[in-house]
Amino acid sequence: MARIELNDVSKSYGAVEVLRGINLNIADSEFIVLVGPSGCGKSTLLRMIAGLEPITRGDFLIDGRRMNDVRPRDRDIAMVFQSYALYPHMDVGRNMGFSMEIRKDPAEKRKSKVAEAARTLGLSNLTERLPKALSGGQRQRVAMGRAIIRDPRAFLFDEPLSNLDAALRVEMRLEIARLHQRLGATMIYVTHDQVEALTLADRIVVLNGGDIQQVGSPLDLYERPANKFVAQFIGSxxxxxxxxxxxxxxxxxxxxxxxxxxxxxxxxxxxxxxxxxxxxxxxxxxxxxxxxxxxxxxxxxxxxxxxxxxxxxxxxxxxxxxxxxxxxxxxxxxxxxxxxxxxxxxxxxxxxxxx
CATH class of the missing domain: 2.40.50.140 (Nucleic acid-binding proteins)
Known part of the structure; x- marks a missing residue:
């Protein structure tokens, strides 16, 4: 797993500064949730960690190694997006194992890893189905399985449940909590949902206007907010x-x-x-x-x-x-x-x- 450090990290688009002086240390196996209003910079911060957005200033480290200029595929990080982005012509098993197929890993190894991920996510009896034959929650599990198979050092989630209805959100929230317990992986999760943040996080990072307002456990933020913004943002x-x-x-x-x-x-x-x-x-x-x-x-x-x-x-x-x-x-x-x-x-x- 991974220990992640952000040291005085900033992001600008021309003259527009969207993130300023972000300092955050994420422990190995910790579950961090980034929350804040639309436009606060939380998804941009996640994409910078993934390598999909360049860092304007500051240092990003994984296990002590500076990663600013390391290509996304070489950072050993898996990302689960809001969109499932499954290949419609491939069945569940091939969708989950496609990254291994591209790397030309042996067929038996791919089959074993797919079976293991399918068991973890309750998909063992669905591996031969096409995505169109799955529910929204099952499709999101497949997207998560695709990430698990890579056995990354850290998982990034960008509002993965926002396309699901209320009942499926509850179901998938529990699945993600169980997944973290089973894998013991470092996870960084972006959401607008108060319940997701309060129930999943070891620590919550509240962002507003490109700045960190407060970092702490869900109970700390709920009972001891640092300012009025955090007090009114956390809790529903x-x-x-x-x-x-x-x-x-x-x-x-x-x-x-x-x-x-x-x-x-x-x-x-x-x-x-x-x-x-x-x-x-x-x-x-x-x-x-x-x-x-x-x-x-x-x-x-x-x-x-x-x-x-x-x-x-x-x-x-x-x-x-x-x-x-x-x-x-x-x-x-x-x-x-x-x-x-x-x-x-x-x-x-x-x-x-x-x-």
Whole structure:
């Protein structure tokens, strides 16, 4: 497997700089997920690692060897793309083993490697089918099998599940997690999907505007975001953010509501309060911090999502486990769980992540 280092890596297209000073160390066998909004540079970074895009500045190393000028095929990296890109006239077995066929590896060796990859991915009974006879999930497995057969030092995934429906995404997400456990391979994975990032990653790299905003475990980023961007990007539904004025032991909202946060330092420098939907409690009238009016109530069975409006504050979202007997138009009293509150300075920096 591979240890990957990016040292002060940048990428420019003419005068347009799309990635700036990227520093990232990826341990052997680690599963790294790159996330960020469209245009943040995550797919470009992946393609630079693969050798499909040249690096403008900085150094890219695999196991200590500088790889900037090494051809893609000589980097010993396998890439799984969003598009399956299977040969329609070849059956599954030949599609998976075609790279070995090009290298003129012996037929018996190809057959053995294809059978091994097919067993790993649950394709053993499909090796003689053409791609048109496969489901989307099965086609993506074939694309993954084609990568596995190469026995690379690292796997790169560029939004591999985005073409699948919701049920298949769940199935394939589990397959990728199991594949990582079985192979113990170094994997770098690009996605827009919050659930994929939070469930697959050993560490998540959050990118925005060509810069790394934060690197950490899924739980670190969820509970201790470095800034407002990370706080609102990680987690679905997104964090509620309320404009406030800081005080000595708490904050005051624009409608004059005071929320006590005595356990948090630097409340006097707070410009915004962040609170995740599940950390707002619905309590008896007069017992909460905020009085709200329910706008839309979604009963999901396992959870209830309540979209509310607060005079002088605006819309908020509340998520509670189980069924909450609320209806549109109800007046609700909401209490902020202070131990889960996040405070942000005027520049968006977290004053102190919630502990």
């Amino acid at each position: 539904p997104t964090m509620n953010v309320i404009a406030v004025e800081g005080g000595e032991t708490g904050v005051t909202t624009r409608n004059g509501t005071t929320i006590a946060l005595p356990h948090l330092p630097d409340t006097g420098h707070a410009a915004e309060l962040g609170i995740r939907p599940e950390h707002l409690d619905v309590v008896d009238a007069g017992q909460g911090d905020i009085t709200a009016v329910a706008d839309v109530v979604e009963h999901l069975g396992s959870d209830t999502n309540i979209y509310v409006n607060v005079e002088g504050i605006g819309p908020l979202m509340v998520r509670k486990h189980g069924n909450v007997p609320a209806r549109s138009g109800d007046r609700l009293s909401l209490r902020v769980q202070p131990e889960h509150a996040h405070l942000f300075a005027a520049d968006g920096t977290a004053l102190r992540p919630a502990s």
